[in-house]
Amino acid sequence: MKKHLLLLLFCGFLLTISAQEERLYSPDGLTMVMVNCSTDQLHYSVRSTFPYSDTLGNVFIQPSNIGIELDNGTILGRNPKVTKIERNSVNQEVAAYFYRKAKIQDQYNELIISFKGDFQVIFRAYNSGIAYRFVTKRKESLVIKQEIAEFNFSGSKWNGSCKEPEALIPYVNRQPAKNGDFSEQFCTSFENTYVDMFLHDMANDRLAFLPMLVKQRFMPSWESNSNNWHLRMAVITEADLHDYPGMYLKHTEGNSMIGYFAPLPKKWEQGGHNNLQYVVKERHDYIAKTAGTRNFPWRVIAITTEDKDLADNDLVYLLSEPSKVADISWIKPGKVAWDWWNNWNIWGVDFKAGINNETYKYYIDFAADKGIEYVILDEGWAVNKQADLFQVVPEIDLPMLVKYAESKDVGIVLWAGYAAMDKDMERVCKHYSEMGVKGFKVDFMDRDDQIVVNFYERMAAMAAKYHLFIDFHGAYKPTGLSRTYPNVLNYEGVFGLEQCKWVDSKTDMVGYEVTIPFIRMLAGPMDFTQGAMRNGAYWCYFPSWNEPMSQGTRCRQLAEYMVFDAPFAMLCDAPTAYMQEPECTEFIAKVPTVWDETRILDGRVGEFIVSAKRKGDTWYIGAITDWNARTVEIDLKALGITSGTVTMFVDGPNAHRKGVDYQKKTVAVPADGKLKVELAPGGGAAITVR
Numbered sequence: 001m002k003k004h005l006l007l008l009l010f011c012g013f014l015l016t017i018s019a020q021e022e023r024l025y026s027p028d029g030l031t032m033v034m035v036n037c038s039t040d041q042l043h044y045s046v047r048s049t050f051p052y053s054d055t056l057g058n059v060f061i062q063p064s065n066i067g068i069e070l071d072n073g074t075i076l077g078r079n080p081k082v083t084k085i086e087r088n089s090v091n092q093e094v095a096a097y098f099y100r101k102a103k104i105q106d107q108y109n110e111l112i113i114s115f116k117g118d119f120q121v122i123f124r125a126y127n128s129g130i131a132y133r134f135v136t137k138r139k140e141s142l143v144i145k146q147e148i149a150e151f152n153f154s155g156s157k158w159n160g161s162c163k164e165p166e167a168l169i170p171y172v173n174r175q176p177a178k179n180g181d182f183s184e185q186f187c188t189s190f191e192n193t194y195v196d197m198f199l200h201d202m203a204n205d206r207l208a209f210l211p212m213l214v215k216q217r218f219m220p221s222w223e224s225n226s227n228n229w230h231l232r233m234a235v236i237t238e239a240d241l242h243d244y245p246g247m248y249l250k251h252t253e254g255n256s257m258i259g260y261f262a263p264l265p266k267k268w269e270q271g272g273h274n275n276l277q278y279v280v281k282e283r284h285d286y287i288a289k290t291a292g293t294r295n296f297p298w299r300v301i302a303i304t305t306e307d308k309d310l311a312d313n314d315l316v317y318l319l320s321e322p323s324k325v326a327d328i329s330w331i332k333p334g335k336v337a338w339d340w341w342n343n344w345n346i347w348g349v350d351f352k353a354g355i356n357n358e359t360y361k362y363y364i365d366f367a368a369d370k371g372i373e374y375v376i377l378d379e380g381w382a383v384n385k386q387a388d389l390f391q392v393v394p395e396i397d398l399p400m401l402v403k404y405a406e407s408k409d410v411g412i413v414l415w416a417g418y419a420a421m422d423k424d425m426e427r428v429c430k431h432y433s434e435m436g437v438k439g440f441k442v443d444f445m446d447r448d449d450q451i452v453v454n455f456y457e458r459m460a461a462m463a464a465k466y467h468l469f470i471d472f473h474g475a476y477k478p479t480g481l482s483r484t485y486p487n488v489l490n491y492e493g494v495f496g497l498e499q500c501k502w503v504d505s506k507t508d509m510v511g512y513e514v515t516i517p518f519i520r521m522l523a524g525p526m527d528f529t530q531g532a533m534r535n536g537a538y539w540c541y542f543p544s545w546n547e548p549m550s551q552g553t554r555c556r557q558l559a560e561y562m563v564f565d566a567p568f569a570m571l572c573d574a575p576t577a578y579m580q581e582p583e584c585t586e587f588i589a590k591v592p593t594v595w596d597e598t599r600i601l602d603g604r605v606g607e608f609i610v611s612a613k614r615k616g617d618t619w620y621i622g623a624i625t626d627w628n629a630r631t632v633e634i635d636l637k638a639l640g641i642t643s644g645t646v647t648m649f650v651d652g653p654n655a656h657r658k659g660v661d662y663q664k665k666t667v668a669v670p671a672d673g674k675l676k677v678e679l680a681p682g683g684g685a686a687i688t689v690r
Contacts, residue, residue: 022085024111025049026125031303033123033130037113041065041148042077042121046130046301048218048232058218060232060303064150066121068134068296071143071286074117076134081116088112096317097486098333098567100598100613104314128313129302131239138292145286149247149259149299151236153199153214163217163229165255168194168519168605169208172248176205183283185248186262189446190476190493193512194519196606202251207260210477211237212249213310213519213605232305233605237523239298239319241479242457243290246448247297259299261287262449275385276417277444288450297479302522308600310518311609317524320480328486330467332438333567333593334373336413337363340380341498341529342574343546355380356395361404366575368408370589375405376413376441376570387420389428402436411438418445418474422455429466439469439489439568448476460485471527471568478524489568494526497572501548505541509551510682511606511626513560518605521565529570530560531588533577535659538627538681552624553655554662556684558584561591562622563611569593583664587649587686591620601634608632608679612639621687625679629656636689637673644669647688651680 024033032047046061067077088110096104111123120135136142155164172188185207192209199214214236217229238247250260263283271279298319304310325331339360344353351358363375381398383391392398402412414437421428421442432440442459445452456472463470464487473492482488495512503509513528520526532550536542541551550557561569571578571588578585592615601621603609608625610632619639623632636642645666652661659682669675669689677685 020082022111022113024109024123024125026127026130027089027091027107027109028127030127031125031130033111033125035111035113035121035123036063037080037082040079041075042067042080043150044123044132046303058232059154060216060234061301062152062154064152065148066132066150066299067148069145069148071145075148076115076117076119076136077121077148082113083116084114086112086114094318096483097323097328098331098482098489098594099317100312100565100595102596104318106318124319126315128304128309129234129300129315131298131300131315131319133240133298134296136292136294136296140292142290142292143286144244144288144290147259147261147287151249151257151301153216153255155200155255165199165214165216166196167199167202167215168196168213168515169202170194170212171203171206171208176203180205182207182260183280186449187280187446189474190448191495191499193495193507194515199251199255199257202257204251207248207250209248210246211235211519211523230305232303233307233310235302235310235313235519235522237300237302237316237477237479239300239316239480240295240321241297241453241481242321243294243450243454244288244297245450245453246476246479247299262447263287264289264450270387270419272446273444274379274417275387276419277446278419278422280447280449290450307518307605308603308609310522310605311600311603311611312598313522316478316480316522317483320483322483323486324461324484325464325486331469331487331489332373332411333489335569335571335589335593336374336376337367337372337575338376338378338529338570338572339363340378341501341548341570341572342577345546346574346576348576354395355393357397357401360396360401363575364401364405364408364410366579367410370578370585372410372571372589374411374413374438376415378415378441379417379443381414382420387417387423389416389420389424390431399435406436413437413439413441413471415441415443417443418455421459425459425462429462429468433466433468437468439463439471441471441473443473445472446474456481457485460488463487469568473527477520480524482524490525490527490566492527494520494528496526496528497530497532497550500532500543500550501545502543504543508627513552513556514608514624514626515606517563517609517611518603525565525567527566527568527570528560528564529572530557530564531571531573532557533573533581533584533660537655537657537659540659550659552682553651553659553680553684554584555649555651555655555686556624556682558587558649558686559622559624559684561588562613562620562686563609563624567593584649584662599639601638602632610634614639617690619689621689622684623677623679623687624684625682627681629681629683630679632677632679632685634675634677634687635673636669636675639689641669641689642673644690646675648677649686650677651683651685655680655683
């Protein structure tokens with residue numbers, strides 16, 4: 001009788017747990033996640049609230065279903081049965097490698113809910129956002145039919161105290177098929193500008209890649225008559241992506257989106273750009289086949305009320321797996337003289353410039369003279385369309401160039417197409433590592449299905465084995481692999497400066513450049529490839545393949561070495577162009593690429609940003625603006641600077657007409673610590689304070 005009574009009490013306890021709505025607060029108490037386990041489908045919602053209060057504040061994300069659908073019809077999260085609930089609080093310091101800061105404060109509250117069916121859902125709440133992930137603990141492998149990941153944002157449809165949310169949408173650069181098939185959209189370079197619109201107007205037939213920003217304005221109940229709307233922003237992305245496809249966002253209705261995933265390729269053939277890609281011809285009807293015991297990717301929602309916080313958000317790094325590389329002493333970040341953007345267009349020499357030994361020796365001599373750590377041989381050093389990295393064009397003596405560079409303390413980096421690298425990865429890495437090559441720029445993956453995601457990790461691990469670093473191009477956004485494999489120094493996945501070789505003046509690169517620090521860069525470093533010495537003011541820019549220019553001013557290009565995170569940073573222009581600009585070149589050469597500390601002093605998405613980064617006892621400050629001239633005030637006291645000298649590269653008085661116009665000034669730190677800087681339209685400022 002007692003056993004039966006105990007059993008009934010235990011069952012009643014489980015029913016009580018399963019009926020609970022669990023609440024999880026951020027450490028500062030200002031964000032609350034509500035997880036409901038008692039409905040047909042597991043769901044969560046997010047509210048802004050009073051610190052640690054049961055008084056519910058504004059709903060930011062309405063109830064949104066989450067789950068994983070298996071091929072046998074099982075849906076993890078459907079009619080959930082809770083078996084255990086755990087809570088943790090963590091506050092620790094994490095060392096960061098080759099990052100925008102040397103140490104990160106890792107502080108969060110955690111909710112772990114275990115369910116019948118051998119799976120868990122883990123939620124974490126940070127002051128800077130929330131994240132959740134599924135964990136499965138099954139012996140047999142899993143075939144994932146689909147993942148349920150909803151993002152239902154509040155708006156007038158839900159709550160009269162909210163305005164309709166706006167979104168900055170990075171659509172994939174493929175047009176939708178008329179038959180509703182998304183297959184073509186799964187092949188994308190993840191490079192596009194943002195479309196600024198109401199979320200409810202987002203196209204239903206186009207996918208958006210991550211990260212993506214949603215802006216919401218709330219009217220707190222106690223201010224209902226004040227017309228004082230409060231801004232709250234969310235950037236959606238993912239972290240710790242392994243053996244699983246990347247997530248896109250697809251609009252459904254109103255202010256709602258769902259996660260959307262590329263099905264696993266079934267058949268493919270070599271082709272695409274110069275025969276260096278794998279073109280998918282057929283896909284399975286499921287998105288992944290994977291281990292039964294595993295952690296699934298984190299679904300990350302960075303949340304803030306201030307734009308500038310987005311540009312210094314560390315969630316992706318913190319949520320990713322720590323380093324698998326025991327010894328990282330051989331990894332050397334730095335800057336690289338790049339050949340492709342300037343089209344090998346050097347002048348004033350007694351040889352014909354191009355892909356040949358004389359040209360690359362010229363690049364190496366330039367790098368050695370200026371203290372640039374690397375020279376890259378981009379596409380063209382290997383025989384075209386052969387996808388064979390052992391077939392070197394006869395104009396290039398690669399062993400000779402590597403030895404020549406080594407004699408001048410310069411490292412050689414090689415460009416490689418995806419298919420060429422994938423088919424013979426270990427042999428390629430071993431051969432070129434033994435030759436003395438320092439790393440690879442791997443390009444044209446242009447997908448993020450499970451096969452390609454696994455290629456990234458295999459590539460990172462193999463490169464680490466042979467002490468090579470990697471710069472991924474034709475790449476999806478970073479998801480924290482740089483923490484797991486610190487030899488992955490950079491990613492493209494950005495509408496970079498290369499676009500100025502062909503996009504017309506209607507493309508607002510200046511506006512894009514003051515947007516990506518708050519959205520794309522939240523995911524991780526980006527190889528934007530700044531450093532142009534030809535700079536077009538608003539009405540002067542035009543595209544040119546052979547003599548490309550940037551939009552905006554010269555000082556803007558200098559400032560972007562501080563504004564953009566890039567442990568492996570390109571100098572995009574020709575050595576000859578830099579040698580004619582010794583002041584600017586000296587500044588670029590001395591700017592670090594990894595930092596001890598980063599502070600975003602001010603900024604607004606799409607308008608301007610002021611970034612301060614410290615290396616040792618020196619602060620480097622970069623400011624850039626949109627096409628509006630503006631004055632920015634930099635509070636040096638906030639950086640602990642009360643005396644000393646300030647060296648500034650600032651827009652010249654005619655920079656609005658002639659983008660190359662700049663002035664270099666040295667001034668004393670103002671008595672009040674407030675430094676006022678004038679930015680021209682499309683302008684910038686690069687400041688050093690010791």
